[in-house]
Structure formats: structure tokens, C-alpha cells
Amino acid sequence: MIPAKFDYVKPSSLDEAVRALADGGEDAKVIAGGQSLLPLLRLRLSYPDLLVDVGALDDLRGVVDEGSSLLVGARTTHYQVVHDPLIAEHCGLLAQATQTVADPAVRHRGTFGGSLAHGDPAGDLPAVVLALDGVMVIRGPGGSREIPAAEFFVDYLTTALQPGEILTGVRVPKLGGDWGYRYEKFHRTAQAWATVGVAALVRRSNGNVAEARIGLTNMGSVPLRASAAEAAAAGAEATRDALNAAAASAADGTEPPADLHGAPDYRRHLAKVLTGRALAAAAGA
């Protein structure tokens, strides 16, 4: 279907883009890869008055080494994330999860920042950034600000981004060699959204799990951390049984959605099973 009428600008600098967005107010929308927004436009579920294309802002593209962390530009495509050597070396979880995003065509056009700013709880990357304790770098009319991922995802398709603000990048910590990781995704077809996804990071020490971080995809209206399971896994033996036992509390406190792909109970069950698998793989058990 043909989208409703909208104005379109393609600024050549970030400041210009922020100004255009601020002028457009509530009904202006950033478009980057367009892999989420265009379907919404074409289904006529979304009626922005103005699209601000950030496609010409090459500063927002690529990965920068900042010493103890990496700054991943918002316009970096999924394909680039998957193949970036810095990410592969320091933040393999991100590459692994991004590899499961939709299909190759989407991964070539869709962007890392776009996926996060869309705030879809079924998207893979929000839960991953949450598990990584990423920091969102935001530029608005009043300057730059940074907020932790945990405060960024506010509600269903809703983020802490104010009208006029652009997500410019995400700072993710470099993980040392003692960290293991795994993204487990359950979906019906290869390019589908996750029915449930689990991102697990585990720091090992002497055959035990010293620290675990677990992010859940599509288990609520925002990506979630499975805090109960994280606490249970911390200090546990790095064995399948012990980690499965810890994963039993993975769905605690969640209110997963009900839709064609699964009922809430089914999703809670999946969360436990997938968390067990992800923890085991991350811990090398």
C-alpha cells in the first residue's frame, strides 16, 4: 500500500537534522534504514508529517574504540555490526544476536540505532544492549545526553527519546576474556521476530559463575532483565543442572504478551528453557 503523504528532508549534518526534527515536533520522525518504519507507513498505521532521513550522516556510522568501551554508531547497519572486527573481538554477543535479526536484506539496510529507537520489545537488540549495560548517546536541541539502556526503553514502542532528539550511538563495555555469551532465540521461521529471546552474559571464575546478566526479548512491553535468575546464577557451579535450576526463575515477574505466536504461559516456559540453554552455553557447561 502507498503511505500517506509526508514531507521529507535529508540533512547533511547532525545539527541540521536535530533542528529539522525539533521544528517538526511530535509528528516528525527519523528514518534511517526504514526497515520498521516503512512497513508501518505502508500499512498506514503511522502518519508522520515529516521524515528526517539521517542517511547522509556518515559520522553516525561505524564502531569507535574508546579504551574500555566501544561506541557503536546508530547508523551502523546490522550487516556491519555482524562483520565488525572490534565488535567480534570485544563484544561478540552483539554480533551473535544481530546475526539473527530478520533476513539478509533487512540486515543490509536496517540500522543498529534504528532498531533500538523503534523500541520494539520483540526486537533482538534492545534486550542485548540491556544485558550489556549499554549507554545510549542522544543528541537533542539542548545538546547531548547519555542515559543507561535500562532507562531508555519506557514502554511498548516507546523510548525515552523526546521529540527532536536523535539516538546517535550506543556505548557498550568491552568484555574481557573471562566473559562468555550466548543469544538464544526461539522463532518459527528464520526471519521472524523472536517468540522469546534470551541474551546471557556469564563471567566465569574457577569453574563457577561469578556474575551473570540476562536480557529477555518479548517477555513484556519492554526488554527485561531476569534479575531473579541473575542472582540465582551468581555463584552457581558452571554445570548444566545448576544453571538450569537458576534459570527456573527466569520468568519471574514478567507479563509476556499473548498473540498468535504464543500464550503468556508458553512464553514463560520458553524463557526458562532458553535461559538455561543460554547460561550453559555462555558458561561453557
Add this chain to the structure above:
Amino acid sequence: MELEHSFTVPVPKNRAWDVLLDVERVAPCMPGATLDSVDGDEIHGRIKVKVGPINMMYAGTARFIEKDAEAGVVTLEASGKETRGAGTASASVHSVLEDRGAETHVRVKTTLNVTGKPAQFGRGVMNEVSGKLLNIFAANLAATIARDEGAGGEGGAAAGGAAGTEGSSAEGAAGGSAAAGGAAAQTATAGTAATANGVAGHAAAAPGTGTPVEELKLPPRATASLQREGLRTAGQVAAKTEDELLAIDGIGPASLVDIKDKLGELGLALTAGTGGPAAGPAQAAPAATPASAGPAAAAPTGSAPAGMAASAAPAASAAHQATPREAAHQLEDDALNLLKVAGLPVLKRAAPVLLAVAAALLIGLTRRARRRKR
């Protein structure tokens, strides 16, 4: 899908009951909702839903299908259609009030059914959205009931706040509650709303006649055309017949409908001239619709529940109200006039065919004529 909410409000059951049945107070509790008109138990309204990049708009009607004050049970059924799409939404809202002395416990059970694109978009978008909306609604409703308790006696204070605009609406004040006056005053521009007569709900024809044509909010072209003809006031326009207006350059059937609409809002109608079948809606309207005096008058209709005009909120929403007749027009607008839309193109395509047939006939006839000559 089914959703359940419950909340407790610090007012006795009978007070909570009054509020719950007061559409004008309940409607503003729903985020994005606008009341168009209230006609007895039938409520016309719109709701705008925005979630992140998604926005949807539904227009429809709601009706009380069960009101049992004894048991404290009220059921509201609503159904609507997407204004920019083919989707539909329907809901049944079943509320049970439970007396707890000075407090009232309210349980709200909602059954929701959504079709169309938003539903197909799948992944439970609608569940998420409606669940959120109802959460906010329940919270707002609880706050509204609680606040009204604090506001004291039946709407007096609230109405005072609403009336703080311009006090030119004597008719409205006479029309029963003070709040109704407030509602009228909010939208009353001198002359236009002055015909509101809340008591009987009938329109008095005279006062609107002095309204300048430019204040009728007609399309610019129609306004200019009328003025060119020396028609400066609504009264002068009303003195014309339909045919006389149509004869004016720049006034077509569409403008005529507009003009009749706007006059109808003032309680005026065109002069019944050569008549014809189209004498129609505008003339019938003032008698048929109790609220024919236009936006401001829609609130204080005689048929509205007595308690309904008792807060500041309805005054605000009254500004958006349209007469039921306008709603009917919107419905008609939905129907596609095929002839209007496709008539000319069809004729255009038919033209060559007709020409060809004519040519063939001509050739055939000439041949026959020649043969006869021989």
C-alpha cells in the same frame, strides 16, 4: 480479548454511580477520546490512539445497554470504525459497583474485539495498546470520582470554572443547570450560539440571522461568491431558495450542502422555493434534532441525563460537539458516489466506442442508400 480492572474510590456508591453514568465526565478519562454528541443513551465519539510511531483513529457510537442502579451494574457497548482505514473495533464494558460504606469498589471488565490492519499487524499490538489505554482510563476515572468529591456540591464549583469565559449566554443559563450555561459560554461567539434554548431544546429561528456570512465557516470560494451577490448575513442567505443559490456563480451542489449545514446550525433554513426533492435535510433539521442550535447547544439538550453537565470537563468537550445531523452527513460521505467519482472517465472511454458505432451506422446507411439508388 478480555481485560479486567478494579479500583476503589472514596465516595459512597450512589455518588460513584452518578459519575459512572455521566458520559461527559467519563469520556475525558479515556486518553485521546472526543465526544461528538450525546443523544439519550447513544453516544457518538472518536478516539485517537498513539503508541510510538503508530497512530490510529476510530469513530463510532457507544450505548448503555444495561443500567441497574440497585445492583450497581452498568454495561456499555461501543463499536467504531477506523477513520483512515477499514478496521473496526468493538468493546463491551461491564462495570460492577460494590458498596463499602464510605467507599466504593469498582470492577471493570472489558471485552475487546479489533479487526483490520492494526489487528493483522499482529504480535498483539492492539492488546498492548488497549491494555495501556484502559489502565490509564481506570486511573483517570478513579481520580475524577475522587476529585469531584473534593469539589463539593453538585457541580456548582466546577461550573463556575467553566463559565469563566464570556457570560453572554443567557439562554444557556436559563436552560437548567448552571454548568450548561458554562458549556454554552465556552463556544458562544455572539450570535451563533445565542439560539440555544436548553429547556425545550427547540431552536428559535431569529437570533442567528445577523451572523455575517464570513462567520459561517463556509469554504472560502462559497463565502466569496455569496458576498459577491451582496449576501452579507446568514439571514439574507436564508431568504434565498435553493435554486436561487445554485444560480450564483461558484455555488454548486456541494457548497449548497455546506450552506444548508451551517444555516441549520444557526437554526435557519433556506426558503422553500420551487421545492423539488432536495428541499431536504436542512429544512427538516431544526424540528427533528433537539440540538439544532449548533455546537454549543448540543450539551444542554433536554434528553441528556440530569447530572451530566455538572463538571468543568464536559464544558471543554462540548466545544467539539457536532449535531447528530452532521454525524449522519459523515456517514453519507463514506459512501462512494461512483457516478461522481468515475462518471466522467467512464464517459470518456465510452466516447470512442459510441463514435465508432455511429460511424458504422452512418456507413451502413449510406451504402444501403446507394444500393437503393442503383
